[in-house]
Amino acid sequence: MNKFGNFMIGLGLVVALVVTLGIWVRLPWPAVLGLAVLFALWMALTRLGRQASSVTAVGVSTLRQRLGSSSVIVIGIAGVVGVLVALLAMGEGYSETLRRTGSTDTAIVMRGASASEVMSVLERDNVVVIPQVAGIARDAQGKPIASPEIVVAANLQLKGGTEDDVGSVQLRGIGDEAWTVRPNVKVVAGRKFKPGMHELMVGQGAQREFAGLEVGRQVKLGNQLWTVVGQFASGDALDSELWADANVVADAYRRGGSRNSVTLKLADPNGFDAFKASLEADPRLKVDVDTTLDYFSKQSEGTSKMIQGIGITVGVIMAIGAIFGALNCMFAAVAARAREIATLRAIGFRGTPVVVAIMLETMLLALIGGLLGGALAWLIFNGYTASTLAAGSVGKLSFEFSVTPALLWSGLKWALAIGFIGGLFPAVRAARLPVTTALREL
Template sequence: MAALINILLLLLVVVVLALWVAAPWWLALAVAALFAAWMLLTRRGRQAASVTGVGISTLRQRLGSSAVIVVGIAGVVGVLVALLAMADGYSETLRKTGSADTAIVMRGSSASEVMSVLERDSVTLIPQAPGIAKDAQGRPIASPELVVAANLPVRGGAPDEESSVQLRGVGEQAWAVRPNVKIVKGRNFRPGMRELIVGAGAERQFAGVEPGDEVRLGNQQWKVVGVFASGDAMDSEIWADANVVADTYRRGGSRASVTVKLADPKAYESFKAGLESNPQLKVDVDTTLDYFSKQSEGMAKVIRIMGITVGIIMAIGAMFGALNTMFAAVAARAREIATLRAIGFRGLPVVVAVMLETMLLALVGGLLGGLLAWLVFNGYSASTLASGTVGKLSFELKVSPALLWTGLKWALAIGFIGGLFPAVRAARLPVTTALREL
């Protein structure tokens, strides 16, 4: 019989957790309201409330053991929310970089701009496609751009420590396709000169890139003349004249991509069809919104998996802490529980009371962990590690209400599991045995 009850409890845990994971906040609030009504309006509910009140009143006497639950769960929630905030901040930074009314054209089957090479003929043909917006002079708003990986010294690192940054060669139309890019220090580079402007994020990450500094890129000396800000992934790049970059890195008339401003978001299909139907072109076309969203998927997925894995490992530890604490509390209150059973309290109020006590401690831990994560990590600047072909990306962690709710759900789930088995043990404890033990 005991084995069957344990199996049923495990099945109950699995079912409740499966439903709890998918529960929105409003449904959880509705269930809490129904539960509160049950405690107020029914006899067993009022009994559960009475037993819970007695248990809570003794928390001061068990402050150390109760703090184990609170601190353990706070740590789980804090770490989980911080790692998920990293994934959300990274994804949001890349999503903000794109829009539905701009499109990017790269060589067919290219995973990113760094891997794409468009020959001069393709660069000339792409702006002739239908659906592109025109500027005041009637020219298509299309920006052929060259993207290469460069190395710069890391700010605050060892003297010889360098990391990769994306150097983007652009022309005058780059500003028309990205009107959010603004010079915030110094001035823009002059065409034909070895001058650089540095993104605000790159300025924070790298040393020696203030206006007036000189850096060595591609075996040439460049002068930093300004800093720009865009509020998206472009903040992590450095820009220069496309022709000068092409000469320095021996790229000739080729470009990595062409970014265009569409006449209207609805013009995307005609623009794409015009390029795909041209036998002289072998290109891939995406809106910049789709392109940068795809770029974020892999890294964001890795960060989320890492966060959940670390969270599960920590949650197991917190869960065992809660189980030990509540089993000890039940043992210490065995005579009290037996007395309540003897005077007419049924098993259900006892189960509810023990679980409520645990989940209230879990709730406090979840709120504390979420608050700490928000205070410490919301808006915290971070960056990805650079590889040989992709530069660092600066972004800010975002601790959103949705993430705080996720952390709170984890906390309450730990409290549910940590309180369920001790609660059932308390309800099944024979009255005569409990009275003889103490």
Template structure:
């Protein structure tokens, strides 16, 4: 019966700690800041708080004598945070790159129920009707500022890969207005391709990823030789693509007059609602319209969630190891300071200040480890370029982004590990009988 009661109390404590950690990791900084202020006021204005501060100062003053064991906590947590921040920075960079590819004043139109461009097919008649929809901006000659586009997958030799190692790249056939619709796309080397010719341009990300994409060179796509005329840069997902004339791409890949999507410049962001309603109300069209900002944000959701989930799982597994390291260290520290803690309790210090002091010491060490891990991740990974499949047809090149939110998440994980690692040793220190502790050598 006693065993069952102890087990029930332990299980209850475990569940409370687990729920508390989940709440801690979910709360934003502006909610946690008032809690920190309240705790600081408790430390300054109450008798037990001041006692906890005194015990903490005593413990911190002996850190030099325990530098070896204390460094176990710092290094272990730093490793956890560095790995976690790196994986979250990957997800953040992937999401930011795709979000930067869109805006609220441009719209993308796909065939109805198509979740990505590669799954869509628009007829020539549908493209013409989309051009007549209200809300589409027009140039000085009253031509619709829109680019009917054809997206296909092509294979190219991977740079720094084996002689027969190919990767998938996205080849986008664009219309004449593509440069106006996407004003952020700039030629940085060479020149634009000529309409009607088997010529193409490569984004800077694609050039880094694949061989042979230097201006003046020829590459083979779709059993045909293409001449690379230049390199462009956009600062978004387009950097990972190849661009060519849509008619030539359609002829090479036998797509006839069909297109996969239409990207249109709107007169203003507020015109999208009328544009979408007009397309939805046209009985001759079966299309879905979205702003490019919304479309590319949705494209990033699945991969971002997967990467973040992997980061949390890996961080959790490593965090368990760091927790055990902290537990061992703090149990040893409590054992070594047993007589000191017993003496403090004998002269009037209560159990709560002792618990708070031990946990504060552990969490301060965890904070140091979290900051160290975050700094290491920022130095090594911020701006680091990687590539992965996007939309199932090509490789997207993006840069890791160690944002303040990512660093804050790493710090919260570090403090959570420190909390768990210090809680049970702190409870043991507070419950240790004074007479027993005073007899220990």
């Protein structure tokens, strides 16, 4: 019967733990702050709470005597939080770079059913018709602000590598309208390319990633020599591209009059639905259209989810190790303090204050570990530049890790959850330890 009772208590703890963690991971910080205030009031205003405060104070005062085991908990949890936040920061930085590339007042038109710009081909007739559709903004001369563009892959030597260390970069062929559609793109060195010339402008991200892209240098693309005449900055995914005259790119890569897409500026930022309806109503066109914000957000989803999945998987594996470390240390601490706990029980302290005190002690160590791990992740990885082959692209995308407050908060919640699990079972064991047995054994 005793074994059955112990089994049911253990099962109840596991169920309560799962439910609590399920609620915990969804709690926003205001709710957590509210719970912390309520808990502080309980400890200050109730008899059991004051008992828990007293027991907690005693336990915390002995942490220096248990510095080794306490450090195991702190370092283990700091490692979990640091790795988790760093991996999630990579996904966040990747997504943010692509999201910044788009806006709600510009749209991208591609061939129907094309998953991405590089998979789309618009024939010359479509390229001529699309800018004439109602709903497109016009410049001072009355010309539609629409940029038919071509994207191709080019291979260049990576910086710091040998001649065999090459990477893919996206070469975008554009016209004058591209600068009007994207006012955030600024020339930061040199000049713009001249129409009809084999001249390139390079994004800052591409210049950092590949060798030979300094202004004035020549590079070989499509079996032809191109001169780098300028450098631009956009602060988004376009920073990783090379830009050249669309007609010259089409000739060099034998694309004829076709283009991959048409990027345009809407006459009314709220008029996307009307513009889309106009495109769909034209029998000459079989195209898809999205705002550039939606398009680039969709392109980032798959990779971001994959990175997030990897981060959470690695975090869970490391968290399991940290939990076992915390359990081991706290069980040892409870065993070492068995006489003290038994004495408190003998003079009238209830089991609840003992449970609360041990869990608070563990969660304090977890909090320190979480803060340490988050701080290290922010110091080391925030702003760290990386690159990867971008979804929907044929070239590398340079981006910066972004350690946001939301990610730091998630890491802190993971730390406290590990501390909660690691302290719960030792705390319950301490509260259920028979007083006479504990006093007799020591």
